[in-house]
Amino acid sequence: MELAHDFNRKPIVLIVDDSPDNLLLMANLLKEGDKYVIKVANNGEKALRIAQADPPPDLILLDIMMPGLSGHEVAQVLKAEPRTRDIPLIFLTAMASTADETRGLEMGAADYITKPISPPVVLARVETQLKVKAAADFLKDKSDYLEQEVARRTLEVLAIQDVTIHAMASLAETRDNETGNHIRRTQYYMKVLAEHLRDHPRFRHFLDDETIKLLFKSAPLHDIGKIGIPDRILLKPGRFTPEEFEIMKTHTTLGRDAIAHAEQQLGMDVDFLRLAKEIAYGHQEKWDGSGYPEGKAGDDIPISARLMAVADVYDALISRRVYKDGMPHEDATRIMVDGRGTHFDPDVCDAFLACIDQFQAIAARFADSDHDMAQKAVALQFISGSE
Structure with missing residues (x-):
């Protein structure tokens, strides 16, 4: 990646x-030494066209008293537009009162030179303002x-994070009798439920945009603990x-502990891992307290785990x-309804019913293929035969 500004070119x-004599005088003065590219404009309208073109000037020497747009009006336009507001202006004018100079500087001019000019002073001030502009351009380009x-590296980290999550989740799934599509389906079910409930009085304190993104990211790890369960079971x-x-x-505890261990290795708290621990540990809890591993009930069960309970059971x-x-x-829906208020948080179950068309669409989009099931059958037969 290269910096945008070309610091090797001559400043413009x-x-x-509006006076041809003044234009000629200043142009000849600044051409000495061949240090600058000189452009001229005999009115304000032309000056704006040149300033707004590519490449823009690095410095503008601006007369004030001109027919048409005055120098003040040109300055106002230049300072109002993002593209030209950072071009330094030097008013070069016969208006020599303190009030005139004060007004010019208050309008954003970098300097104020009165006519008749002193060539050495003009050259020194032009060079000073161009050095300041070059330094500002360098800092801006560097920034x-x-x-x-930072944005590129952040995207890389997020991509690596997502790949790692799915690799870990898929590793657990290869030992299970489920397919990798179960990961995707439950992930999208969770997102649908969370978006539907985001404005619900019981959930809006929790389900903001960032949390919904983190739920989607962490959902694939809900059954990561199954990697520690013996194949015979x-x-x-x-x-x-x-x-x-x-x-x-014990897969719930194994999953939570595995994620907690990874978090400890990082040496910091990570939001999506916090949610992943909640989901892995709590998604088998039931609203009435009859679930596991702790037998939590009602609102004592984390919201993330309650959402996953509905997504996981339906799938x-x-x-x-x-x-x-x-x-x-239809049969699955009846069972879900029967579990409202016993297995499932009633409001989360209601959200499931309200979003049932989206659930079906997700199930169709990520349906298990015959090839997926055949591979699982071969793996199951092999493992069963080897024990």
Whole structure:
């Protein structure tokens, strides 16, 4: 990435005066030494056209008393427009009173020179203002460069973060009887629920734009703890024994602890990891307190976990597995409604019902293919046969 300003080119000086003699005098004076590119304008309108063109002048020497637009009016236009406001102006005029000079400087002029001029003084002041302008351009370009570099690096970090999250989540999914599309579906279900509830009195304190983005980012880690569950339990096609179920329930704690460990390694608190811990640990809790791992009830369950509970259960009901067919949407919806106020936060369940068309669209968009299911079946058969 290069800085925008070319510091090797000659500075451009625009001279504005309605007198041909004055234009010739100033042009010849500034041409000495071949240090500058000189442009001239004999009226205010032409001066504005040159100032607004590419490349813009680095300095403008501006007469005040001109027919048409006066120097004051030209200065007002230049200072009002973002493109030209930073071009330094030097008023070069016969208006020599203190009040005139004060007015010119108050209008934003960098300097004020009265006629008749002293050539050495004019040259010195022009050179001074161009040095100031060059330094300001350098600092501005450096600042713009740093801003762009920070933005680029931030995008890189976010992209790496997203890839890492999905890699971790997909690793857990490869050991589960679910497919990677389950990650995507629950992620988008969560987003739909959160956006629907963002203005709800019970949730608006929590569901702002940034939090909804973080929920979407952290949702794929909800079952990361399953990577610590033995295959004989995780891939079992039938019902768990009570002992097996107790082991399976530990995936919530394993997930939270794995994310907490990653956070400790970073040495700082990270918002999306905080939400990921809540979701991983609490998404199996139930509104009536009959869930796990802590048996929390009602508003004691984090909002993030309550949203995931609805997303996760709905997806589990409608999804095919190697040992079962997916449930028809209508049947799954009836089960979700039956769980309102027992399994699910009533308001979150109502949001699900209000957004049911969006849920179905997400399910269709990220549907499991026959190839996905065949791969899972082969993996399950291999693991089952090896034990």
